[in-house]
Amino acid sequence: MKQKILGLLFAILLFCCLINVSETLAATETREVRVSLGNEAGELVFVPNHLEFIAGKKYTIKLDNPSPTKHYFTSKDFADASWTQKVEAAKVEVKGAIHELELKPSAEAEWVLVPMKPGKYELHCSIAGHAEAGMIGEIVVSSE
Numbered sequence: 001m002k003q004k005i006l007g008l009l010f011a012i013l014l015f016c017c018l019i020n021v022s023e024t025l026a027a028t029e030t031r032e033v034r035v036s037l038g039n040e041a042g043e044l045v046f047v048p049n050h051l052e053f054i055a056g057k058k059y060t061i062k063l064d065n066p067s068p069t070k071h072y073f074t075s076k077d078f079a080d081a082s083w084t085q086k087v088e089a090a091k092v093e094v095k096g097a098i099h100e101l102e103l104k105p106s107a108e109a110e111w112v113l114v115p116m117k118p119g120k121y122e123l124h125c126s127i128a129g130h131a132e133a134g135m136i137g138e139i140v141v142s143s144e
């Protein structure tokens with residue numbers, strides 16, 4: 001009986017900690033990083049193709065696609081190493097884990113996240129042939 005109560009108290013405590021952490025992360029100032037998927041000339045590139053973040057800081061990644069074809073922003077390891085608050089696009093907010101974003105021509109999206117783990121992560125467009133043609137990038141998360 002005593003153990004059950006202790007276990008319950010521990011669970012409540014853990015839950016409160018988690019809520020506290022996400023509220024703290026949500027309240028901090030947000031930095032902005034812009035990246036274009038492709039360009040107007042239709043080249044298969046990310047502009048820029050090198051993105052830098054500081055672990056523990058909150059960012060809004062502003063994505064757009066100025067090119068005539070659809071592209072993906074795919075960086076699974078970076079996404080796994082980050083806490084995503086939301087992705088916002090066309091009046092829709094998506095909450096929870098995100099691994100990949102698809103942007104159709106002239107689309108825009110905002111990905112609000114906190115990179116948590118320092119490291120180097122690869123970025124690519126997962127449409128067949130695009131990464132091979134140069135649509136790749138590097139994401140560097142450094143500790144403060």
Ligand SMILES: [Cu+2]
Pocket residue numbers: 044070071072125126127130135
């Ligand atoms: Cu692409």
